[in-house]
Amino acid sequence: MKILVCMKQVPQKDAPLKLNETAAWIRDDVSYEVNEPDAFALEESLRQKEKHGGEVVVITSGPARSQQVLREALAKGADRAIHLEDNAFVGLDAFNTAKAFAAAIKDEKFDLIFTGLQSDDYGYAQTGVILAELLGWPHATIIMQIEKTDTGIRVKRELEAGFFQFVDMPLPAVLTIQSGINKLRYATLIGIKQAKNKPIRKVPLAEVQSAIGGNLQKIERLYVPQKTKKTEHIEGTPNEIAKKLVDKLRNELRVL
Amino acid sequence: MPDTILVVVEQREGKLNRVSWETITAGQAIAATTGWTLEAAVVGASVSALAAEVAAKKVAKVYTVESPKLEPYTPDAFAAALKQFLTTKQPKLVLMPHTYQVRDFVPKLATAMGRTVISDCIGFKHEGGKLLFTRQMFQGKFAADVSFASDAPWFVTFQNGAFRGDKAEAAACAAPVEAVSIEIADGVIRNKPQEVFKEAKQAVDLTQAEIIVSVGRGIKEQKNIEMVKQLAEALGGELAASRPICDSGWLPMDRQIGSSGQTVAPKLYLALGISGAIQHIVGMKGSRAIIAVNKDSEAPIFEIADYAVVGNLFDIVPPLIEEVKKAKAGS
Numbered sequence: 221m222k223i224l225v226c227m228k229q230v231p232q233k234d235a236p237l238k239l240n241e242t243a244a245w246i247r248d249d250v251s252y253e254v255n256e257p258d259a260f261a262l263e264e265s266l267r268q269k270e271k272h273g274g275e276v277v278v279i280t281s282g283p284a285r286s287q288q289v290l291r292e293a294l295a296k297g298a299d300r301a302i303h304l305e306d307n308a309f310v311g312l313d314a315f316n317t318a319k320a321f322a323a324a325i326k327d328e329k330f331d332l333i334f335t336g337l338q339s340d341d342y343g344y345a346q347t348g349v350i351l352a353e354l355l356g357w358p359h360a361t362i363i364m365q366i367e368k369t370d371t372g373i374r375v376k377r378e379l380e381a382g383f384f385q386f387v388d389m390p391l392p393a394v395l396t397i398q399s400g401i402n403k404l405r406y407a408t409l410i411g412i413k414q415a416k417n418k419p420i421r422k423v424p425l426a427e428v429q430s431a432i433g434g435n436l437q438k439i440e441r442l443y444v445p446q447k448t449k450k451t452e453h454i455e456g457t458p459n460e461i462a463k464k465l466v467d468k469l470r471n472e473l474r475v476l
Numbered sequence: 477m478p479d480t481i482l483v484v485v486e487q488r489e490g491k492l493n494r495v496s497w498e499t500i501t502a503g504q505a506i507a508a509t510t511g512w513t514l515e516a517a518v519v520g521a522s523v524s525a526l527a528a529e530v531a532a533k534k535v536a537k538v539y540t541v542e543s544p545k546l547e548p549y550t551p552d553a554f555a556a557a558l559k560q561f562l563t564t565k566q567p568k569l570v571l572m573p574h575t576y577q578v579r580d581f582v583p584k585l586a587t588a589m590g591r592t593v594i595s596d597c598i599g600f601k602h603e604g605g606k607l608l609f610t611r612q613m614f615q616g617k618f619a620a621d622v623s624f625a626s627d628a629p630w631f632v633t634f635q636n637g638a639f640r641g642d643k644a645e646a647a648a649c650a651a652p653v654e655a656v657s658i659e660i661a662d663g664v665i666r667n668k669p670q671e672v673f674k675e676a677k678q679a680v681d682l683t684q685a686e687i688i689v690s691v692g693r694g695i696k697e698q699k700n701i702e703m704v705k706q707l708a709e710a711l712g713g714e715l716a717a718s719r720p721i722c723d724s725g726w727l728p729m730d731r732q733i734g735s736s737g738q739t740v741a742p743k744l745y746l747a748l749g750i751s752g753a754i755q756h757i758v759g760m761k762g763s764r765a766i767i768a769v770n771k772d773s774e775a776p777i778f779e780i781a782d783y784a785v786v787g788n789l790f791d792i793v794p795p796l797i798e799e800v801k802k803a804k805a806g807s
Contacts, residue, residue, distance in 0.1 A: 246614070246618070343596055343612065349583035358552065362576055377669075379672060380735065382674050385670060388670075437624055440608060443618065443621075453785075454783055458792050461785055461787065461795075468767075473744055473765050475686070476803050476804065
C-alpha cells in the first residue's frame, strides 16, 4: 500500500505563546513539535506498511523549521518526504493548504492518504476532508482502526458518547486519524541514521502557486480570551491548600 | 428580500440530536442582530415528524430534505443532497452544530460549492455590519474573530455548549414545513456503513455522578491513579479521565470525559493534572463547580475553574485526602 501522511508542525503543548506585534498571529520564537494526531496517523501508516508492504511518504507545508517533523517521520520509518517550504504556507487556510497538497502530489498514485483528525493550533478538522473532495476520493473521519479487505478497506469510525461504526470503503481514500488508535513508537538510532539518506523533495511556493487562491476566510484578530469566570486562587503550603479546599467543599460547595 | 440563515439540524435514526436546539438558539440570536430570516432544515430519508418538532420553535420555515439514500448517513449523500438544496435556496449563512457527523461532511459540502467553513465557533459578533465568528485557537490559549472573505453561502459550526438549547424560543404557532425531494444518482455513495454500536458495556454512568474526580496526563504513571482513586472514594465521587489516560488503558473507556466520551455536569468536577484541551473541556464545562490542580499556571483549564490550585498534584492530593477524611469523620 502506498500511503501519504499529511503532517503539521505546531507549537509545543506547554510552550508559552505570545501575540505578535499586529496581533494577527503568534510570535514564532517558541518550541515546536509534531501535531499529536498526525503522529498517530504516521504510526498507523507504518503499521499498515509492516503488514501489507508498500511505501510511506510524509508531507508538510511550512517554513524551514517544519522539516523537523519530516526528519522525525523518516527516522521512524517513512520512506521519503515532501516539503512545501515557504513562510507563506503558514497563513493559508485549510482550503488552500489542501489545494497546495493536491498540486504537490498530482503525479503520485497513493492508495491512502492519512491526516490527523485536527490540528492543535487551529483545531478546524477540515484539511483531510477538503483534500478528499478535491481529489474526488471517498473519505472517513475520526478513525480508530483500519483493515484491508478484498474490496478496499474496513475502517472503524469513532462517534460521540462511546459509539462506533464500521464502514467499508473502496480505495483510494482519505482517512482522518484519531489519537489513541495505536501506541507511538520511538525512532531508533539506526532509524535516525538511515533517515539522513532518505529523500526530501522540496516544493517551492512557485510550484503550487497557480493552484491556490486568496483565503476564503480571514482571522481579523487574535487575542487572549476574556475571562467570564471568576476564579479564586487557593494558595499556601500543600497542607494549607488542602484545608482551604475542604473548607470550600464544605461551606461554599456543600458537597461534604 | 432579507438574507436567510439556515440551521441544518442533526438527527440519527429518527431522533433529533439535542445539540440542534443550541444551533437554533444561535440562529435566533444572529437573526435578531442582523434582521435576517431564520429557517431550518432536517436531512434524512423520512423526517417530517422531526420537522414538526423543529417547526415548534420560532423559525420562519422548516424544510425536509429527503431521499431514501440519506439513510444511513454517508458524507457523499449528505454533501450531494445539501449541495442540491443550497444551490437552489441560496441562504446567506448555514449553521450546524460541530458534531462528529457534521465534521465528516460539511468541509466536503463547502468545498464542492467552492466555499468555506468556520468551524467549532463559540460565539459571534456583529461589528459595523460585518459578522465575525469567534473560535478558540491553540487549545484555548487564544481566541480568534474570523470573517468570511468569500461569497455566500457561509458555513459555520458551533461548539457544543456555546449556546443554550433550552433558550431556543418557541413559536406562537408552528412554522410551515416545506418538503424538498432530492435526487442522488447511482454511484455517488461510495461508503458502506454498518450498524452503529457501543463498545464498552457501560459500567458507570458518569452523567449521574454528583462529584467527579478526573485525571489527565499530569498523573504521569498508571500507578499514581491509585492515589486519585482514594480521593474519589473519600469524597464519595466517581473517577474519570481525559482521553490520553483511557487511550493508554490506565482507565477504561467508559471513564472518559470529552467530545468522544461522556459529557457531564456534576455538582463538583475536580480536574487533576488536566491541561484543559478543548476536546476535554467540551465534556465538562457545564459542571456547577470546577476545581483545577495543575502545575502550569497558563493551563487553559484555569479559564473555566472556579477554584484554581497552581501546584504539583502529588504534593496536594495526599493531604487533601486526609483533610477530606477528617471532615467526614468529624461531621
